[in-house]
Amino acid sequence: MKNTNQVSIPVIKRLPRYHRYLEELKDMGIVRISSKELSQRMGLTASQIRQDLNCFGGFGQQGYGYNIEQLYNEIGLILGIDKKSKAIMIGAGNLGHAIATHLHFENRGFDLVGIFDNNPAVVGTSVGGRTVMDSATLDEFCEKEKPVVAILCIPAEYAAENADKLVQLGIKGFWNFTQCDLVSRYENVAVENVHLGDSLMTLCYQINKLPETGEIK
Protein backbone atom coordinates (compact mmCIF):
# COMPACT_ATOMS: atom_id res chain seq x y z
CA MET A 1 0.00 0.00 0.00
CA LYS A 2 1.33 3.42 -0.93
CA ASN A 3 1.80 6.36 1.33
CA THR A 4 -1.74 7.30 2.32
CA ASN A 5 -0.87 10.79 3.52
CA GLN A 6 -3.49 13.29 2.53
CA VAL A 7 -5.81 11.40 0.30
CA SER A 8 -8.57 13.86 -0.57
CA ILE A 9 -11.97 13.71 1.08
CA PRO A 10 -13.92 13.03 -2.13
CA VAL A 11 -11.80 9.92 -2.68
CA ILE A 12 -12.34 8.66 0.87
CA LYS A 13 -16.07 9.18 0.59
CA ARG A 14 -16.20 6.97 -2.49
CA LEU A 15 -14.39 4.05 -0.87
CA PRO A 16 -17.37 2.62 1.04
CA ARG A 17 -19.37 2.65 -2.16
CA TYR A 18 -16.68 0.75 -4.05
CA HIS A 19 -16.64 -1.67 -1.15
CA ARG A 20 -20.38 -2.24 -1.43
CA TYR A 21 -20.33 -2.82 -5.17
CA LEU A 22 -17.39 -5.18 -4.91
CA GLU A 23 -19.09 -7.16 -2.18
CA GLU A 24 -22.12 -7.55 -4.37
CA LEU A 25 -20.01 -8.70 -7.33
CA LYS A 26 -18.11 -11.07 -5.08
CA ASP A 27 -21.35 -12.56 -3.79
CA MET A 28 -22.46 -13.04 -7.38
CA GLY A 29 -19.39 -15.21 -7.85
CA ILE A 30 -17.69 -12.88 -10.33
CA VAL A 31 -13.90 -13.02 -10.11
CA ARG A 32 -12.50 -10.11 -12.10
CA ILE A 33 -13.67 -6.73 -13.33
CA SER A 34 -12.17 -3.92 -15.40
CA SER A 35 -12.34 -0.31 -14.33
CA LYS A 36 -14.47 0.26 -17.40
CA GLU A 37 -17.14 -2.25 -16.46
CA LEU A 38 -17.18 -1.17 -12.82
CA SER A 39 -17.49 2.44 -13.91
CA GLN A 40 -20.55 1.62 -15.99
CA ARG A 41 -22.21 -0.22 -13.12
CA MET A 42 -21.51 2.61 -10.69
CA GLY A 43 -22.14 5.57 -12.96
CA LEU A 44 -18.57 6.89 -12.76
CA THR A 45 -15.70 7.18 -15.22
CA ALA A 46 -13.10 4.44 -15.48
CA SER A 47 -10.45 7.11 -15.07
CA GLN A 48 -11.82 8.13 -11.73
CA ILE A 49 -11.82 4.59 -10.41
CA ARG A 50 -8.22 4.04 -11.48
CA GLN A 51 -7.15 7.39 -10.04
CA ASP A 52 -8.92 6.69 -6.77
CA LEU A 53 -7.41 3.24 -6.33
CA ASN A 54 -3.94 4.42 -7.25
CA CYS A 55 -3.97 6.76 -4.28
CA PHE A 56 -3.39 3.60 -2.27
CA GLY A 57 -1.49 1.35 -4.61
CA GLY A 58 -1.68 -0.58 -7.84
CA PHE A 59 -4.22 -3.28 -7.19
CA GLY A 60 -4.91 -4.13 -10.82
CA GLN A 61 -3.08 -5.91 -13.57
CA GLN A 62 -2.68 -4.67 -17.12
CA GLY A 63 -4.75 -6.55 -19.63
CA TYR A 64 -6.73 -8.25 -16.87
CA GLY A 65 -8.34 -5.69 -14.62
CA TYR A 66 -8.92 -6.15 -10.90
CA ASN A 67 -9.48 -9.28 -8.88
CA ILE A 68 -12.74 -8.54 -7.12
CA GLU A 69 -12.14 -10.38 -3.88
CA GLN A 70 -8.63 -8.98 -3.52
CA LEU A 71 -9.74 -5.42 -4.23
CA TYR A 72 -12.66 -5.81 -1.84
CA ASN A 73 -10.28 -6.90 0.90
CA GLU A 74 -7.79 -4.14 0.15
CA ILE A 75 -10.44 -1.45 0.39
CA GLY A 76 -11.57 -2.94 3.68
CA LEU A 77 -8.01 -2.65 4.96
CA ILE A 78 -7.68 0.93 3.69
CA LEU A 79 -10.86 1.86 5.55
CA GLY A 80 -9.59 -0.01 8.57
CA ILE A 81 -12.74 -2.02 9.22
CA ASP A 82 -10.62 -4.83 10.68
CA LYS A 83 -9.58 -2.62 13.61
CA LYS A 84 -12.82 -2.62 15.66
CA SER A 85 -12.63 0.63 17.57
CA LYS A 86 -14.73 0.79 20.72
CA ALA A 87 -17.77 3.01 20.36
CA ILE A 88 -20.36 4.28 22.80
CA MET A 89 -23.75 5.72 22.08
CA ILE A 90 -25.04 8.78 23.92
CA GLY A 91 -28.81 8.95 23.84
CA ALA A 92 -31.08 5.93 23.49
CA GLY A 93 -34.21 7.62 22.23
CA ASN A 94 -35.98 6.68 19.02
CA LEU A 95 -33.07 7.52 16.80
CA GLY A 96 -30.38 6.02 19.01
CA HIS A 97 -32.43 2.88 19.34
CA ALA A 98 -32.76 2.57 15.57
CA ILE A 99 -29.07 3.24 14.92
CA ALA A 100 -27.96 0.78 17.57
CA THR A 101 -30.10 -2.03 16.21
CA HIS A 102 -30.00 -1.22 12.51
CA LEU A 103 -26.30 -0.78 11.74
CA HIS A 104 -23.81 -3.60 11.61
CA PHE A 105 -21.05 -1.97 13.58
CA GLU A 106 -18.86 -5.04 13.63
CA ASN A 107 -18.73 -5.06 9.81
CA ARG A 108 -17.68 -1.44 9.73
CA GLY A 109 -14.76 -1.23 12.09
CA PHE A 110 -16.54 -0.67 15.38
CA ASP A 111 -17.61 -2.45 18.51
CA LEU A 112 -20.55 -0.81 20.27
CA VAL A 113 -19.58 -1.34 23.89
CA GLY A 114 -22.05 0.87 25.72
CA ILE A 115 -25.29 2.84 25.40
CA PHE A 116 -26.04 5.70 27.74
CA ASP A 117 -29.07 7.79 28.55
CA ASN A 118 -30.04 10.10 31.37
CA ASN A 119 -33.74 9.31 31.22
CA PRO A 120 -34.60 6.97 34.16
CA ALA A 121 -37.39 5.45 32.09
CA VAL A 122 -34.86 4.26 29.50
CA VAL A 123 -31.93 3.31 31.76
CA GLY A 124 -31.94 -0.42 32.33
CA THR A 125 -33.96 -1.27 29.24
CA SER A 126 -32.45 -3.40 26.52
CA VAL A 127 -31.52 -1.97 23.13
CA GLY A 128 -30.31 -4.45 20.56
CA GLY A 129 -29.28 -6.84 23.30
CA ARG A 130 -27.40 -4.18 25.24
CA THR A 131 -28.58 -2.71 28.52
CA VAL A 132 -28.83 1.08 28.54
CA MET A 133 -26.62 2.55 31.24
CA ASP A 134 -27.06 5.70 33.28
CA SER A 135 -25.16 8.71 31.93
CA ALA A 136 -23.98 9.31 35.48
CA THR A 137 -21.74 6.27 35.13
CA LEU A 138 -20.15 7.50 31.91
CA ASP A 139 -16.90 8.82 33.41
CA GLU A 140 -16.24 5.61 35.25
CA PHE A 141 -17.07 3.53 32.18
CA CYS A 142 -14.76 5.53 29.91
CA GLU A 143 -11.86 5.28 32.31
CA LYS A 144 -12.24 1.53 32.37
CA GLU A 145 -13.19 0.74 28.78
CA LYS A 146 -11.49 3.62 26.96
CA PRO A 147 -13.93 3.96 24.06
CA VAL A 148 -12.61 5.87 21.05
CA VAL A 149 -15.79 6.96 19.32
CA ALA A 150 -19.04 8.46 20.57
CA ILE A 151 -22.30 8.34 18.66
CA LEU A 152 -24.34 11.41 19.51
CA CYS A 153 -28.08 10.80 19.40
CA ILE A 154 -29.12 13.57 21.77
CA PRO A 155 -30.98 16.84 21.27
CA ALA A 156 -28.89 19.57 19.65
CA GLU A 157 -28.92 21.78 22.75
CA TYR A 158 -26.89 19.25 24.74
CA ALA A 159 -24.52 18.32 21.93
CA ALA A 160 -21.73 20.82 22.60
CA GLU A 161 -21.44 20.22 26.34
CA ASN A 162 -21.56 16.47 25.90
CA ALA A 163 -18.96 16.54 23.15
CA ASP A 164 -16.61 18.69 25.25
CA LYS A 165 -16.90 16.28 28.13
CA LEU A 166 -16.41 13.23 25.93
CA VAL A 167 -13.25 14.68 24.41
CA GLN A 168 -11.91 15.13 27.92
CA LEU A 169 -12.78 11.50 28.58
CA GLY A 170 -10.59 10.49 25.65
CA ILE A 171 -13.05 10.29 22.74
CA LYS A 172 -11.26 10.74 19.41
CA GLY A 173 -14.20 10.76 17.02
CA PHE A 174 -17.90 11.52 16.81
CA TRP A 175 -20.65 10.12 14.71
CA ASN A 176 -22.84 13.13 15.10
CA PHE A 177 -26.60 12.85 14.54
CA THR A 178 -27.37 16.14 16.23
CA GLN A 179 -28.16 19.38 14.43
CA CYS A 180 -25.17 20.93 16.10
CA ASP A 181 -22.10 21.18 13.85
CA LEU A 182 -19.24 20.73 16.33
CA VAL A 183 -17.28 22.85 13.82
CA SER A 184 -13.59 22.69 14.55
CA ARG A 185 -14.07 22.67 18.31
CA TYR A 186 -11.16 20.29 18.72
CA GLU A 187 -7.95 19.31 17.05
CA ASN A 188 -7.27 15.74 16.12
CA VAL A 189 -10.84 14.71 16.72
CA ALA A 190 -12.75 13.26 13.78
CA VAL A 191 -16.33 14.34 13.24
CA GLU A 192 -18.66 12.63 10.82
CA ASN A 193 -21.94 14.51 10.64
CA VAL A 194 -25.25 12.96 9.70
CA HIS A 195 -27.44 16.00 9.33
CA LEU A 196 -30.77 14.39 8.46
CA GLY A 197 -32.59 17.71 8.50
CA ASP A 198 -30.15 19.18 5.99
CA SER A 199 -30.51 16.14 3.80
CA LEU A 200 -34.29 16.46 3.81
CA MET A 201 -34.10 20.13 2.88
CA THR A 202 -31.75 19.33 0.02
CA LEU A 203 -34.35 16.88 -1.25
CA CYS A 204 -36.96 19.59 -0.90
CA TYR A 205 -34.93 21.84 -3.17
CA GLN A 206 -34.48 19.09 -5.74
CA ILE A 207 -38.18 18.24 -5.79
CA ASN A 208 -39.18 21.83 -6.35
CA LYS A 209 -36.60 22.28 -9.10
CA LEU A 210 -37.80 19.24 -11.02
CA PRO A 211 -39.34 20.08 -14.39
CA GLU A 212 -43.11 20.01 -14.13
CA THR A 213 -44.77 17.16 -15.96
CA GLY A 214 -45.58 18.33 -19.44
CA GLU A 215 -43.47 21.45 -19.21
CA ILE A 216 -41.45 22.16 -22.33
CA LYS A 217 -37.65 22.14 -22.05
Add this chain to the structure above:
Amino acid sequence: MKNTNQVSIPVIKRLPRYHRYLEELKDMGIVRISSKELSQRMGLTASQIRQDLNCFGGFGQQGYGYNIEQLYNEIGLILGIDKKSKAIMIGAGNLGHAIATHLHFENRGFDLVGIFDNNPAVVGTSVGGRTVMDSATLDEFCEKEKPVVAILCIPAEYAAENADKLVQLGIKGFWNFTQCDLVSRYENVAVENVHLGDSLMTLCYQINKLPETGEIK
Protein backbone atom coordinates in the same frame (compact mmCIF):
# COMPACT_ATOMS: atom_id res chain seq x y z
CA MET B 1 -34.49 36.08 -7.20
CA LYS B 2 -32.14 35.42 -10.08
CA ASN B 3 -32.36 32.65 -12.58
CA THR B 4 -31.73 29.53 -10.52
CA ASN B 5 -30.92 27.29 -13.46
CA GLN B 6 -28.11 24.95 -12.70
CA VAL B 7 -26.85 26.03 -9.36
CA SER B 8 -24.11 23.58 -8.47
CA ILE B 9 -24.66 20.76 -5.99
CA PRO B 10 -22.04 21.97 -3.47
CA VAL B 11 -23.88 25.28 -3.23
CA ILE B 12 -27.25 23.60 -2.68
CA LYS B 13 -25.82 21.36 0.01
CA ARG B 14 -24.62 24.40 1.94
CA LEU B 15 -27.99 26.15 1.95
CA PRO B 16 -29.58 24.17 4.81
CA ARG B 17 -26.55 24.91 6.94
CA TYR B 18 -26.79 28.66 6.26
CA HIS B 19 -30.46 28.35 7.15
CA ARG B 20 -29.64 26.73 10.49
CA TYR B 21 -27.05 29.31 11.45
CA LEU B 22 -29.30 32.17 10.47
CA GLU B 23 -32.17 30.73 12.49
CA GLU B 24 -29.91 30.56 15.51
CA LEU B 25 -28.76 34.15 15.04
CA LYS B 26 -32.33 35.27 14.52
CA ASP B 27 -33.39 33.54 17.74
CA MET B 28 -30.58 35.32 19.52
CA GLY B 29 -32.17 38.58 18.46
CA ILE B 30 -29.32 39.65 16.19
CA VAL B 31 -30.52 41.73 13.25
CA ARG B 32 -27.63 42.03 10.79
CA ILE B 33 -24.47 40.15 9.94
CA SER B 34 -21.63 40.60 7.47
CA SER B 35 -20.38 37.78 5.29
CA LYS B 36 -17.12 38.06 7.18
CA GLU B 37 -18.61 37.45 10.58
CA LEU B 38 -20.85 34.65 9.35
CA SER B 39 -17.88 33.03 7.65
CA GLN B 40 -15.96 33.03 10.92
CA ARG B 41 -18.84 31.44 12.79
CA MET B 42 -19.32 28.77 10.17
CA GLY B 43 -15.72 28.04 9.31
CA LEU B 44 -16.01 29.17 5.70
CA THR B 45 -14.60 32.08 3.70
CA ALA B 46 -16.58 35.28 3.29
CA SER B 47 -16.03 34.99 -0.44
CA GLN B 48 -17.75 31.64 -0.55
CA ILE B 49 -20.79 32.91 1.29
CA ARG B 50 -21.15 35.88 -1.04
CA GLN B 51 -20.65 33.71 -4.10
CA ASP B 52 -23.19 31.19 -2.86
CA LEU B 53 -25.85 33.76 -2.11
CA ASN B 54 -25.31 35.58 -5.37
CA CYS B 55 -26.33 32.45 -7.26
CA PHE B 56 -29.84 33.41 -6.22
CA GLY B 57 -29.75 37.17 -5.98
CA GLY B 58 -28.25 40.09 -4.12
CA PHE B 59 -29.66 39.84 -0.63
CA GLY B 60 -27.13 42.08 1.03
CA GLN B 61 -26.39 45.76 1.12
CA GLN B 62 -22.99 47.37 0.71
CA GLY B 63 -21.58 48.76 3.90
CA TYR B 64 -24.24 47.03 5.97
CA GLY B 65 -24.18 43.30 5.34
CA TYR B 66 -27.21 41.04 5.43
CA ASN B 67 -30.43 41.34 7.35
CA ILE B 68 -30.60 38.04 9.18
CA GLU B 69 -34.33 37.52 9.19
CA GLN B 70 -34.69 38.49 5.55
CA LEU B 71 -31.84 36.23 4.46
CA TYR B 72 -33.24 33.39 6.56
CA ASN B 73 -36.59 33.75 4.85
CA GLU B 74 -35.04 34.01 1.39
CA ILE B 75 -33.06 30.80 1.84
CA GLY B 76 -36.22 29.08 3.02
CA LEU B 77 -37.93 30.17 -0.18
CA ILE B 78 -34.99 29.03 -2.32
CA LEU B 79 -35.14 25.61 -0.69
CA GLY B 80 -38.90 25.62 -1.13
CA ILE B 81 -39.76 24.63 2.43
CA ASP B 82 -43.00 26.57 2.14
CA LYS B 83 -44.32 24.17 -0.49
CA LYS B 84 -45.16 21.13 1.70
CA SER B 85 -44.86 18.22 -0.71
CA LYS B 86 -46.76 15.09 0.28
CA ALA B 87 -44.45 12.32 1.45
CA ILE B 88 -45.03 8.69 2.31
CA MET B 89 -42.81 6.36 4.26
CA ILE B 90 -42.21 2.78 3.15
CA GLY B 91 -41.13 0.60 6.04
CA ALA B 92 -42.01 1.26 9.66
CA GLY B 93 -39.27 -0.75 11.35
CA ASN B 94 -36.86 0.69 13.87
CA LEU B 95 -35.35 3.18 11.48
CA GLY B 96 -38.59 4.24 9.85
CA HIS B 97 -40.13 4.71 13.26
CA ALA B 98 -37.27 6.93 14.37
CA ILE B 99 -37.26 9.01 11.19
CA ALA B 100 -41.03 9.49 11.29
CA THR B 101 -41.01 10.71 14.88
CA HIS B 102 -37.67 12.51 14.98
CA LEU B 103 -37.71 14.77 11.93
CA HIS B 104 -39.83 17.88 11.66
CA PHE B 105 -41.13 17.32 8.16
CA GLU B 106 -43.44 20.29 8.24
CA ASN B 107 -40.48 22.64 8.83
CA ARG B 108 -38.61 21.21 5.88
CA GLY B 109 -41.07 21.32 3.04
CA PHE B 110 -42.90 18.06 3.54
CA ASP B 111 -46.11 16.64 4.88
CA LEU B 112 -45.86 13.00 5.89
CA VAL B 113 -49.25 11.72 4.82
CA GLY B 114 -48.82 7.96 5.13
CA ILE B 115 -46.66 5.20 6.58
CA PHE B 116 -46.72 1.73 5.06
CA ASP B 117 -45.41 -1.66 6.08
CA ASN B 118 -46.09 -5.22 4.97
CA ASN B 119 -45.53 -6.75 8.39
CA PRO B 120 -48.95 -7.63 9.91
CA ALA B 121 -47.49 -7.10 13.38
CA VAL B 122 -46.77 -3.47 12.55
CA VAL B 123 -49.79 -2.59 10.39
CA GLY B 124 -52.36 -0.77 12.50
CA THR B 125 -49.91 0.40 15.14
CA SER B 126 -49.34 4.10 15.68
CA VAL B 127 -46.08 5.79 14.73
CA GLY B 128 -45.76 9.41 15.69
CA GLY B 129 -49.53 9.77 15.79
CA ARG B 130 -50.01 8.14 12.38
CA THR B 131 -51.47 4.69 11.88
CA VAL B 132 -49.28 2.35 9.85
CA MET B 133 -51.12 1.16 6.74
CA ASP B 134 -50.82 -2.13 4.89
CA SER B 135 -48.52 -1.98 1.86
CA ALA B 136 -51.27 -3.77 -0.06
CA THR B 137 -53.26 -0.52 0.03
CA LEU B 138 -50.41 1.57 -1.39
CA ASP B 139 -51.65 1.76 -4.98
CA GLU B 140 -55.07 2.89 -3.93
CA PHE B 141 -53.64 5.43 -1.52
CA CYS B 142 -51.28 6.92 -4.12
CA GLU B 143 -54.03 7.29 -6.68
CA LYS B 144 -56.10 9.20 -4.19
CA GLU B 145 -53.49 11.25 -2.31
CA LYS B 146 -50.85 11.62 -5.03
CA PRO B 147 -47.76 11.75 -2.79
CA VAL B 148 -44.64 13.17 -4.43
CA VAL B 149 -41.88 11.77 -2.26
CA ALA B 150 -41.23 8.33 -0.80
CA ILE B 151 -38.99 7.70 2.19
CA LEU B 152 -37.43 4.26 1.83
CA CYS B 153 -36.76 2.56 5.15
CA ILE B 154 -36.82 -1.01 3.93
CA PRO B 155 -34.12 -3.67 3.56
CA ALA B 156 -31.80 -3.09 0.58
CA GLU B 157 -32.98 -6.20 -1.27
CA TYR B 158 -36.48 -4.78 -1.72
CA ALA B 159 -35.39 -1.25 -2.54
CA ALA B 160 -35.17 -1.51 -6.32
CA GLU B 161 -38.52 -3.22 -6.87
CA ASN B 162 -40.27 -0.86 -4.47
CA ALA B 163 -38.70 2.17 -6.09
CA ASP B 164 -39.71 1.04 -9.57
CA LYS B 165 -43.26 0.55 -8.43
CA LEU B 166 -43.37 3.89 -6.64
CA VAL B 167 -42.14 5.74 -9.70
CA GLN B 168 -44.98 4.17 -11.65
CA LEU B 169 -47.33 5.38 -8.94
CA GLY B 170 -46.13 8.92 -9.56
CA ILE B 171 -43.36 9.37 -6.99
CA LYS B 172 -40.92 12.09 -8.06
CA GLY B 173 -38.32 11.83 -5.34
CA PHE B 174 -36.83 9.43 -2.84
CA TRP B 175 -35.28 9.91 0.53
CA ASN B 176 -33.34 6.72 0.43
CA PHE B 177 -32.15 5.09 3.65
CA THR B 178 -31.41 1.74 2.02
CA GLN B 179 -27.97 0.50 1.05
CA CYS B 180 -29.15 0.31 -2.53
CA ASP B 181 -28.00 3.23 -4.69
CA LEU B 182 -30.91 3.63 -7.12
CA VAL B 183 -28.22 5.00 -9.46
CA SER B 184 -29.77 6.75 -12.39
CA ARG B 185 -32.63 4.28 -12.68
CA TYR B 186 -35.00 7.04 -13.65
CA GLU B 187 -35.02 10.41 -15.30
CA ASN B 188 -36.47 13.40 -13.56
CA VAL B 189 -36.66 11.62 -10.25
CA ALA B 190 -34.71 13.12 -7.36
CA VAL B 191 -32.80 10.78 -5.08
CA GLU B 192 -31.29 11.88 -1.81
CA ASN B 193 -29.28 9.06 -0.31
CA VAL B 194 -28.60 8.65 3.39
CA HIS B 195 -26.06 5.86 3.39
CA LEU B 196 -25.46 5.43 7.10
CA GLY B 197 -23.19 2.46 6.57
CA ASP B 198 -20.97 4.46 4.23
CA SER B 199 -20.88 7.31 6.71
CA LEU B 200 -19.78 4.97 9.49
CA MET B 201 -17.01 3.51 7.35
CA THR B 202 -15.78 6.99 6.47
CA LEU B 203 -15.54 7.69 10.19
CA CYS B 204 -13.64 4.43 10.58
CA TYR B 205 -11.08 5.62 8.06
CA GLN B 206 -10.72 8.97 9.80
CA ILE B 207 -10.24 7.40 13.21
CA ASN B 208 -7.55 5.08 11.99
CA LYS B 209 -5.73 7.90 10.17
CA LEU B 210 -5.66 10.11 13.26
CA PRO B 211 -2.17 10.77 14.58
CA GLU B 212 -1.46 8.54 17.58
CA THR B 213 -1.26 10.38 20.88
CA GLY B 214 2.33 11.35 21.48
CA GLU B 215 3.39 10.63 17.93
CA ILE B 216 5.72 13.24 16.50
CA LYS B 217 4.52 15.25 13.51
Add this chain to the structure above:
DNA sequence: TAGATTGTTAATCGATTAACAATC
Protein backbone atom coordinates in the same frame (compact mmCIF):
# COMPACT_ATOMS: atom_id res chain seq x y z
C1' DT C 1 -18.37 62.36 3.69
C1' DA C 2 -15.62 58.24 5.22
C1' DG C 3 -15.86 53.50 6.37
C1' DA C 4 -17.69 49.25 5.61
C1' DT C 5 -19.11 45.67 2.95
C1' DT C 6 -21.28 44.06 -0.89
C1' DG C 7 -21.56 42.00 -5.82
C1' DT C 8 -18.69 40.47 -9.32
C1' DT C 9 -14.65 39.62 -12.03
C1' DA C 10 -10.16 37.51 -12.18
C1' DA C 11 -6.76 34.22 -10.25
C1' DT C 12 -5.91 30.06 -8.05
C1' DC C 13 -6.51 25.69 -6.64
C1' DG C 14 -8.03 21.02 -6.78
C1' DA C 15 -10.60 17.34 -8.75
C1' DT C 16 -12.08 14.95 -12.78
C1' DT C 17 -11.36 13.34 -17.33
C1' DA C 18 -8.60 12.11 -21.29
C1' DA C 19 -4.72 10.11 -23.34
C1' DC C 20 -1.23 6.86 -23.86
C1' DA C 21 3.01 4.29 -22.91
C1' DA C 22 3.86 0.26 -20.13
C1' DT C 23 2.89 -4.40 -19.56
C1' DC C 24 0.28 -8.46 -18.43
Add this chain to the structure above:
DNA sequence: TAGATTGTTAATCGATTAACAATC
Protein backbone atom coordinates in the same frame (compact mmCIF):
# COMPACT_ATOMS: atom_id res chain seq x y z
C1' DT D 1 2.35 -12.47 -30.11
C1' DA D 2 -1.91 -9.41 -30.13
C1' DG D 3 -5.43 -7.49 -27.37
C1' DA D 4 -6.77 -5.63 -23.25
C1' DT D 5 -6.36 -2.81 -19.56
C1' DT D 6 -3.69 -0.85 -16.23
C1' DG D 7 -0.89 3.08 -13.90
C1' DT D 8 0.30 7.62 -14.65
C1' DT D 9 1.00 12.02 -16.83
C1' DA D 10 -1.20 15.86 -19.09
C1' DA D 11 -5.40 18.54 -20.18
C1' DT D 12 -9.68 20.14 -18.80
C1' DC D 13 -13.12 21.48 -16.00
C1' DG D 14 -15.26 23.39 -12.01
C1' DA D 15 -15.18 25.23 -7.47
C1' DT D 16 -13.00 28.19 -4.18
C1' DT D 17 -10.49 32.21 -2.99
C1' DA D 18 -8.74 36.80 -3.74
C1' DA D 19 -9.22 41.36 -5.27
C1' DC D 20 -11.51 45.52 -6.03
C1' DA D 21 -14.73 48.82 -8.02
C1' DA D 22 -19.40 50.00 -6.83
C1' DT D 23 -22.24 51.81 -3.41
C1' DC D 24 -24.83 52.02 0.83
